[in-house]
Amino acid sequence: MRALPTRGRPPRDRSARGGGGRPPGAPRNVGWLYVAPALAVYAVFLLWPLVRGFWFSLYDWDGLSEGTWAGLSNYAKTLSDPSLRASFGHALVLVVFYAVIPCLIAFVLVAVVSRTRVRGLALFRTVLFLPQVVAMVAVAVAWQWVYSADGPVNGVLRALHRLGLPDWSRGWLGDFSFALPAVGLVGTWVETGLAMTLFLAGVQKIPRELYEAARIDGAGPFREFLAVTLPGLRRELAVALTLTAVAALRNFDLVYVTTKGGPGEATKVPAYEVYNRAFNTGEVGLACAIGVTLAVLVFAVTAGVGRLAEGRGEARP
Amino acid sequence: MISARERLANHAILVVFAVIALFPMVGVVARALSLPDLDVSAFADAWTDGHFATYMRNSLIVTAATVTAGTLLSIMAGYALGTLAFRGAGALFLLLLAGLSIPTEAVVIPLYFDLRSAGLDNTYAGVVLPQTAQSVAFGAFWMRAYFRSVPRSLLEAARMDGASSWTTLWRVLVPMGRPAILTMIVLTTMWTWNEFLIPLVILNADDGVRTAPLGLSFFQGGHQTDYTLLMAGALIVAAPVVVVYLFLQRHFIAGMLSGAIKE
Numbered sequence: 318m319r320a321l322p323t324r325g326r327p328p329r330d331r332s333a334r335g336g337g338g339r340p341p342g343a344p345r346n347v348g349w350l351y352v353a354p355a356l357a358v359y360a361v362f363l364l365w366p367l368v369r370g371f372w373f374s375l376y377d378w379d380g381l382s383e384g385t386w387a388g389l390s391n392y393a394k395t396l397s398d399p400s401l402r403a404s405f406g407h408a409l410v411l412v413v414f415y416a417v418i419p420c421l422i423a424f425v426l427v428a429v430v431s432r433t434r435v436r437g438l439a440l441f442r443t444v445l446f447l448p449q450v451v452a453m454v455a456v457a458v459a460w461q462w463v464y465s466a467d468g469p470v471n472g473v474l475r476a477l478h479r480l481g482l483p484d485w486s487r488g489w490l491g492d493f494s495f496a497l498p499a500v501g502l503v504g505t506w507v508e509t510g511l512a513m514t515l516f517l518a519g520v521q522k523i524p525r526e527l528y529e530a531a532r533i534d535g536a537g538p539f540r541e542f543l544a545v546t547l548p549g550l551r552r553e554l555a556v557a558l559t560l561t562a563v564a565a566l567r568n569f570d571l572v573y574v575t576t577k578g579g580p581g582e583a584t585k586v587p588a589y590e591v592y593n594r595a596f597n598t599g600e601v602g603l604a605c606a607i608g609v610t611l612a613v614l615v616f617a618v619t620a621g622v623g624r625l626a627e628g629r630g631e632a633r634p
Numbered sequence: 635m636i637s638a639r640e641r642l643a644n645h646a647i648l649v650v651f652a653v654i655a656l657f658p659m660v661g662v663v664a665r666a667l668s669l670p671d672l673d674v675s676a677f678a679d680a681w682t683d684g685h686f687a688t689y690m691r692n693s694l695i696v697t698a699a700t701v702t703a704g705t706l707l708s709i710m711a712g713y714a715l716g717t718l719a720f721r722g723a724g725a726l727f728l729l730l731l732a733g734l735s736i737p738t739e740a741v742v743i744p745l746y747f748d749l750r751s752a753g754l755d756n757t758y759a760g761v762v763l764p765q766t767a768q769s770v771a772f773g774a775f776w777m778r779a780y781f782r783s784v785p786r787s788l789l790e791a792a793r794m795d796g797a798s799s800w801t802t803l804w805r806v807l808v809p810m811g812r813p814a815i816l817t818m819i820v821l822t823t824m825w826t827w828n829e830f831l832i833p834l835v836i837l838n839a840d841d842g843v844r845t846a847p848l849g850l851s852f853f854q855g856g857h858q859t860d861y862t863l864l865m866a867g868a869l870i871v872a873a874p875v876v877v878v879y880l881f882l883q884r885h886f887i888a889g890m891l892s893g894a895i896k897e
Contacts, residue, residue, distance in 0.1 A: 347799060348723060352710070352726060352774075358767050359771060362763045380747070443883060447879070450824055462864065612740035615737050
């Protein structure tokens with residue numbers, strides 16, 4: 318309380334100022350004045366564009382001439398157009414690489430860490446979390462080189478080839494079968510640190526006695542993980558899945574920089590199609606419909622995973 | 635007890651993943667420095683010929699403006715939502731919270747057309763204002779949580795002393811809340827500095843206002859396979875946030891993890 322600025326001044330009797338006094342905690346409509354600037358910027362530059370985006374999505378519009386009313390046909394096209402459907406399919410594949418695999422790897426790492434006292438754990442976490450703070454464009458430029466014909470990945474593979482293994486080297490991002498998994502693995506590399514950091518924070522909250530009890534019962538590492546660690550991390554798992562799955566659905570920077578959706582349409586994703594349809598093929602209405610669909614998907618994932626975690630929580634005593 | 639064999643296996647697992655995590659980072663640095671020759675000229679080339687000096691300056695301006703505006707508005711909004719209990723505060727909070735799950739992809743196209751009509755495309759304001767709105771959605775949520783954690787008695791005491799709500803906020807609560815505010819600043823700085831889609835769409839014509847990530851993507855378009863130069867450019871763009879991260883790691887992690895837990 319050292320910062321209170323009114324030393325020595327007698328408290329003002331508020332009730333004496335005609336009607337101005339009210340009991341503490343009563344509604345104070347001055348609050349609106351404090352919120353107004355934030356609300357104005359938020360409404361004009363985030364909410365209004367969302368409404369406008371929905372409005373645009375109901376038109377056939379090339380961005381230049383007069384648009385024509387299209388009803389929900391852009392949404393019908395979003396769901397039926399083979400190339401757009403493929404892009405949503407690719408997004409699902411990326412969810413596996415961005416969310417499922419990182420959470421599995423993070424579980425292994427956390428299980429290991431929770432059983433062994435490891436020196437340098439803080440450094441390990443710092444390094445693994447680092448990709449989270451690097452601009453995705455920089456990550457993408459770096460990985461494009463890592464995957465390139467003479468890049469380090471092919472360097473390692475050619476070295477293995479010289480040791481007698483088959484030659485697996487190729488231009489990963491230009492390969493029809495491997496471009497999407499290659500993009501996905503960048504996501505795995507980025508998101509694993511996030512999942513692990515979340516789980517590490519969660520594991521520290523699990524009472525040590527539970528582990529000791531499991532060990533006294535003779536549980537091996539696997540049983541111990543299933544019986545103690547996994548149930549204790551339910552909430553962290555929900556958060557990790559939400560954040561990483563949303564990152565997968567919203568993957569734009571990585572695809573734009575590394576493949577532009579190619580080769581062919583092998584790595585087209587909805588977020589890239591929003592940009593592509595609006596500015597390359599002049600289908601602004603369709604682009605907005607894809608954007609709105611993506612927003613609905615993001616919202617559904619956020620609400621769905623949260624509910625899953627809570628629903629199971631209620632079942633527990 | 636854990637057997638020596640398991641201990642060995644555990645360490646092996648950690649080492650393998652540490653190597654995988656580090657492999658691209660070390661590779662990029664080695665390539666940018668042309669190791670083992672150690673030649674830093676790629677950085678100088680990127681900085682001058684690649685116009686990274688301009689891009690970095692633009693990013694600094696955009697980030698400083700966005701974070702300053704976002705922080706001030708978020709503190710005020712969070713204060714009102716967290717302590718002033720005015721009519722409609724609950725609904726307003728939910729409205730702002732909804733902004734956390736609006737993906738940029740859903741708003742960037744209409745933003746482009748409306749900002750262009752207003753003459754704000756290819757200007758700093760055109761990228762600062764939308765990003766301020768996004769920062770406020772997170773910031774109001776984040777600051778509200780802090781202001782709600784302030785003991786009621788402190789607010790009462792300030793009021794008894796005759797401090798107005800404005801004085802209470804800036805003279806009492808903001809100085810006390812520096813850790814929470816710093817976390818918010820660190821996160822919005824990172825998000826703004828790293829943002830790509832908004833600058834790509836809004837700053838589409840004038841290369842004099844391009845931000846660093848946008849500049850990097852153009853630079854890549856022009857130097858497809860000059861990887862030494864490209865890696866130097868990528869490191870320049872990543873460096874400011876990475877340096878802040880190394881010093882304020884706790885804030886990054888705390889914010890990114892608890893900011894995600896909305897309830």
